[in-house]
Amino acid sequence: MNYWRRPFAFPKGVDQEMTRWTRLRENSLLLFPSVVLTLALGIYPLIWVLRYMFYDYPGYGEELFVGLDNFRRLLRDAEFWASVRNTFVFAGGKLLITVPLSLILAVILNGKLRGRHFMRAVFFMPTVISTAVISVVFYLIFNSYNGMVNQLLVRMHIIDSPFAWLGPDHAMMTVVIAAAWGAVGNYMLLFIAGLQSIPQDLYESASIDGAGPVQRFWRITIPMLGPVMQIIIMLAIIASLKGYESIMVMTEGGPIGKTEVMYLYLYKLLFPFATSGTPADQQFGYGSAVGFATALIVGAITMIYYWLSRKMNKVF
Amino acid sequence: MWKRGIGLALTAVLAVGTAACGNSSNNGEGSTSPSSPASGTASAPASQAPSGEKKVISYWTDDRHDQEYIKSLIDKFNAENTDNIQVELTVLSENFNQSVDIAFSSNKAPDMLRLKSANTGTFVKKGYLAPIDEYVTDEMKTKFSSLLLEGVNKFDGKLYSLPNSGQTLRLVYNKDLFDKAGIEKPPETLQEMVDDAKKITAAGNSEGAYGFALNFKNPKSAFERSVREILSLSGHQGLGYDFKTAQFDFAPYSQVIEYFKQMWDDGSILPGAETLDIDPMRAQFAAGKIGMYLSFSTEPGVYKDQFPTDIHWGGALAPTIDGKRDGTSEIVSAGTWLGISDKSKNKDAAWQFMAYMYRDEVLTAYHEQGFGISVVPSIAEKAKNPDVPGMEGFLVGDNDSIWPVSPTVTPEGANYGDAFFKYMLSGGDLAKVTADLNARYNDALAKAKEKGEVKAEADPSFDPAKLKTNS
Numbered sequence: 001m002n003y004w005r006r007p008f009a010f011p012k013g014v015d016q017e018m019t020r021w022t023r024l025r026e027n028s029l030l031l032f033p034s035v036v037l038t039l040a041l042g043i044y045p046l047i048w049v050l051r052y053m054f055y056d057y058p059g060y061g062e063e064l065f066v067g068l069d070n071f072r073r074l075l076r077d078a079e080f081w082a083s084v085r086n087t088f089v090f091a092g093g094k095l096l097i098t099v100p101l102s103l104i105l106a107v108i109l110n111g112k113l114r115g116r117h118f119m120r121a122v123f124f125m126p127t128v129i130s131t132a133v134i135s136v137v138f139y140l141i142f143n144s145y146n147g148m149v150n151q152l153l154v155r156m157h158i159i160d161s162p163f164a165w166l167g168p169d170h171a172m173m174t175v176v177i178a179a180a181w182g183a184v185g186n187y188m189l190l191f192i193a194g195l196q197s198i199p200q201d202l203y204e205s206a207s208i209d210g211a212g213p214v215q216r217f218w219r220i221t222i223p224m225l226g227p228v229m230q231i232i233i234m235l236a237i238i239a240s241l242k243g244y245e246s247i248m249v250m251t252e253g254g255p256i257g258k259t260e261v262m263y264l265y266l267y268k269l270l271f272p273f274a275t276s277g278t279p280a281d282q283q284f285g286y287g288s289a290v291g292f293a294t295a296l297i298v299g300a301i302t303m304i305y306y307w308l309s310r311k312m313n314k315v316f
Numbered sequence: 317m318w319k320r321g322i323g324l325a326l327t328a329v330l331a332v333g334t335a336a337c338g339n340s341s342n343n344g345e346g347s348t349s350p351s352s353p354a355s356g357t358a359s360a361p362a363s364q365a366p367s368g369e370k371k372v373i374s375y376w377t378d379d380r381h382d383q384e385y386i387k388s389l390i391d392k393f394n395a396e397n398t399d400n401i402q403v404e405l406t407v408l409s410e411n412f413n414q415s416v417d418i419a420f421s422s423n424k425a426p427d428m429l430r431l432k433s434a435n436t437g438t439f440v441k442k443g444y445l446a447p448i449d450e451y452v453t454d455e456m457k458t459k460f461s462s463l464l465l466e467g468v469n470k471f472d473g474k475l476y477s478l479p480n481s482g483q484t485l486r487l488v489y490n491k492d493l494f495d496k497a498g499i500e501k502p503p504e505t506l507q508e509m510v511d512d513a514k515k516i517t518a519a520g521n522s523e524g525a526y527g528f529a530l531n532f533k534n535p536k537s538a539f540e541r542s543v544r545e546i547l548s549l550s551g552h553q554g555l556g557y558d559f560k561t562a563q564f565d566f567a568p569y570s571q572v573i574e575y576f577k578q579m580w581d582d583g584s585i586l587p588g589a590e591t592l593d594i595d596p597m598r599a600q601f602a603a604g605k606i607g608m609y610l611s612f613s614t615e616p617g618v619y620k621d622q623f624p625t626d627i628h629w630g631g632a633l634a635p636t637i638d639g640k641r642d643g644t645s646e647i648v649s650a651g652t653w654l655g656i657s658d659k660s661k662n663k664d665a666a667w668q669f670m671a672y673m674y675r676d677e678v679l680t681a682y683h684e685q686g687f688g689i690s691v692v693p694s695i696a697e698k699a700k701n702p703d704v705p706g707m708e709g710f711l712v713g714d715n716d717s718i719w720p721v722s723p724t725v726t727p728e729g730a731n732y733g734d735a736f737f738k739y740m741l742s743g744g745d746l747a748k749v750t751a752d753l754n755a756r757y758n759d760a761l762a763k764a765k766e767k768g769e770v771k772a773e774a775d776p777s778f779d780p781a782k783l784k785t786n787s
Contacts, residue, residue, distance in 0.1 A: 058726075059417075060442040064767070079729055144588025145524075145600060166591040168741055252533055255590035256738040257730070273413045281726050 053288035063285075070289035080290060082257060083265040084297065086172070090247075090261050091240035093176035094183065099236055102184045103229075106191030107221065120192070124185040131182060135249035138178040142166055168255045175247050175259050182246065183239065187232055194228030195221065230312040237305055241298045262294045371665045373403045375654075376419075377430035378412035381617055382687040393672050401665045413438075420444055420659065427660035428670065431477045431652040433468065437724065439655070440471045441769075446658040447474035451667040456674065459694055467721035467771075468651030480679055481688025482650025482718070484710050485545035486631035488615050489608040490601065493520055502608070502632035505639040506546065506575040509608070513584035516607035527584035527607040531594040536733025542610035543572045544646065545634040548719060551642025551780040556732055556757065557722035562774040564757035566732060570750040571637055577740045590741065598623050610634055612648070613689050613710035620686075620704050631709025643780030644717040650691045651718065691718065717783040723770040725760040732757070 053071075056064040074080060105123055109116045126134060141148045142165035153159045165174045198221065206216050222229075244264035247253060253260035253268070269287035377386070383405070390403045406426065408415050413435055419425045420442070431439065439445050452475060457464070463479045464470055487509075489502050494512070497519040503509040513527025520526065530538035544554030552568040553559060579585050586592070586606055598618055600606050602625035619625050633645060654673060656666045672678070676695065683690035686702035689712055696712060730738070732753050739749050764770045 060438075062767070073728055077729065139591070143591055143596075145586055145592075145605070147588075162587040164587060164590075166588065168590065171591075251591060254533060254535075256741050257734065271414065273411070283726065 049288040049291050051288075052285050053292050055285040055288075057285040059282040059284045066285070070286050071293075073286060074289055074293055079257065079260070080262075080265060080293075083253075083260045083262050086257075086259060087241055087261040087263075089172055090176060090179070090243070090259070091237065093172070094179050094240045094243070095233075095236055097176065097180040098183045098187055098240075099233060101180070102187035103191050105184065105188045106195055107217065109188070110192050110195045120189070123188055126182045126184070127186040127189075129182075131245040132249050134182050135178060135246040138174070138181075138246070139166070139250050142174050166251055166255070168258050171251050171255060171259045175250055178250060179240075179243055179246050183236070187236060190228070190232050190235075191225070194225050194232070197228070198224040226312040226314070230306075230309050233309070234302060234305060238298060238302055241301065262290075262297070266290045266294055370400045370402060371662045373401060373428060373660075373662060373666050373669055374406060374426040375403055375428040375430075375669070376406045376408060376412075376416065376426040378408050379430055380407060381614075381621075382682070383407050385682070385685060385687060389673065389678060393669060397668065397672075399665065399668065401662075401668060403669050416444070417442075423659070425657050425659040427657050427662060427666045429655050429657060431655040433649045433652060433721075436469070436477065436652050436655070437467070437471065440476060443658055445476045446656045446660065446663055447476060448478075448656060448667065448670070449475050451671070452478075456671075460692060462693060463651060463691060463718065465651055465718070465721065468718075477652035477655045478674055479651045479691055480653035480674070481682060482647040482691040482712075483612040483614065484647055484689055484712060484716050485541065485548075485610065485612055485634065485645055486615075486710050487608055487610050487634045488601070488631055489629060490604060490606065491628040491630055492604065493525055493607045496520060497607075502630075503635045505635050506572065506637055509635045510575050510578050510582070510584070513579045513607060514582050517582070517584045520607070525605050525607065526586040528579050529586040529589045529592065529597055529600065529606045529609050531592050531597045532590045532737060533593050534733070535737035536731050537594070539733050539736065541612060542634075543569060543576075544648075545610055546572050546636060548643050548646040548780070549634055549641055549715065550636040550638070551640075553719065553722055554646050555722050556753070559720060559722075559775050559778040561776075562772040564754055564761060566750045566753045566757070568637070569732065569736070570746050573736045573739060574746065577743075580740050590737075595622075601625075601629075602627065613707070616702075616704045616706035616710060617686060619706060629706060631706060633715055641715060644719075644783045645715050646719045647689075647691055647712065647716050719783065720778075723761060723764065723772045725757060725764050725770065727753075727756040727760040729756055 052063075054065060054067060056066045056069070109120050109123070113119070142150075144150060144162040144164050144166065147162075147165065149165065150159070150162045153163065154161075164170060202220050202224065203216055206220055211219065242263055244261050244267060247259050247261060248264055248267070251259045253264050266287060268281075269283045269290060272281035375390075377383075379386070387405055390405050394402050412430075416425075416429065416435075416439070425444070429439070429444070431445075436445075456478070460478050464475060466473070469475060469477045469479065487502055493516050494500075494502075497512070497515040499512050499515060503512050509528075516525065516527035530542055532538050540555070547568055548554040550568070556564050556566045556569045558565040586597075586600060589597070592600075594611075597606070597609065598615070601609065602619060602623035604625075604627045613631075615631065619629070633641075636642075654670050656663055656670065660666050679690060679692060679695045680699045682688060683695060683699045684702055686704035686707055689702075689707075689710065690696045690699055691712065701708060701711065735749055735753055738744075739746055761770065761772060765772060
């Protein structure tokens, strides 16, 4: 019996009585909620964006069709392209810290270490805490005028005057650290799940053959983790490219646009009054075009990554 | 069989849930469910009620500082009015404009709204507000006559709100740090401000005190509470607009920025000011770490309640570019207070409450208790000075006045706040930055005029010195 074609397995008699129509009705009923949700929350906003990106529309009043004007503006919008560059720096920095660190932690905490469950919980904790809270705490730690880090460094006579952790030159580094701190535990847990799916007998036979811990890590753990790692890195890439919450709280994209990332730029166009703008700054039309462009960029990078990493999927 | 039963039951639950979601998604743009007002009061518009039946008027505001007083007025009105009108106050803690948008798009609009100069024009354009011309009495028209201004409370000749209080703008300075640095009085020119900031920093640096600061996390907000005032008192419109030519001209603005940059380069500005929001900055001022900044007349209330402080501080007129006061310090947010929703089904009852709130005794008490500085001449003349320490430096005087409204446009690219702050931090060619701003703002102005969104006509006879007589 092919179970995959039917949602449930019934006693033989019932199964035979079931007509094609009944199955269709049942399948449709089961699919209905997801389809409606997807249409209402996924497809409808998408169509909305696809329509308004050709309009000059501030969010109220007249909708003025402007053809490709919003895209022409996008091409000459230096602020947007600067935000794209900042996004790459932010995402790159965050990935460089997050992925190796979470893998190392996962390998350590997957071993028979005492207190590993407690340590896993500790490292996972930031994932549960609100990003806004984490960011406010990081702001209090790193701000120049009374931040804890500066106070500590001054007291230890390592620096004489306050260091501008959130100044134009170092703000990006600080927001990357904050974002990475918040993300490491999450990926660590995913890596642990991946590690636990690797059969133990592989390690045992490698040990019998004389392989040490480093060899086992490079020759067994990494290749066997391939498919899981491919997905985790993809999730990490997407999350890094789309992340803006911590930046919004810590620097609001500043100083002088040094931490302005794509999605924060987009957010400010659509909801200016949520940051420092006024309702008059709302630009739904242009915001839709920027939204479309950012989605394309994230989509393209994800696809390129998926193509480049296709070998990771082949373990055997 | 039971599995199938559970499956179908789950499906039914999900379908019902989805239908509920679907309903809230059918309200056009901004269709997420409305966020709950902070105070949690019911905010549905009152239904059409025959006379004698209870009429509920919901009033939404984002003013927190005066909520106890407003609440007491509402309680009194609810108890005393004979038409069975019940006003319900909802104080929204934040995202006021967003909540209003959502409420209107989901047909849950309040009957009355707190209007501010930053949102009134947009609300009128969005069709949220009902004109009040038919209600306003001749007596009221006389009382507010000098303050009924097109683009402020009137739009296309229709009146939407009436004024109550406004905000003056001042230099706020720490007298202790001034004394310590040997400075006798607040600066009157920008050069003096730069020099004083340097002296204060030199004298107070060892204790972490610096000469100057602003909330540079939002450069536009920082400049709109500082440069605006310096310019208007110097005789230039404070947001970069020129009434004589009906064009944006940021040249005077750039002159002020040059002095700000000098303070930055001198190291006279509090380290980390580029990440400061207004409240953390106030906390630093209250802690005695900042020599001076510029801001609205909300500051005395802030240091009375929010950040009580032992430092000796005061408010003084802002410095001007060259020491000459060729204009007046602009009184802002002055033309509007309450407005009636166009969607209200009880506009008459809403007006009844509005008229109650605009009585002389309410406006006078509002001023005397320090919730805002009255801009209504008949009130300002009679009322006693507010009993808030420091407020004496912010009261409306001969050098304060309301200015005509400048058009608001959204240019392509960086706004003037970001562009000038970038120059302050990283340098460059200021003339080029200014020319670029002029080009982009005037381009946006031309487009907005073409679309009929703004009106901007040149007034070659505009003379900022004449504004003094209006105060």
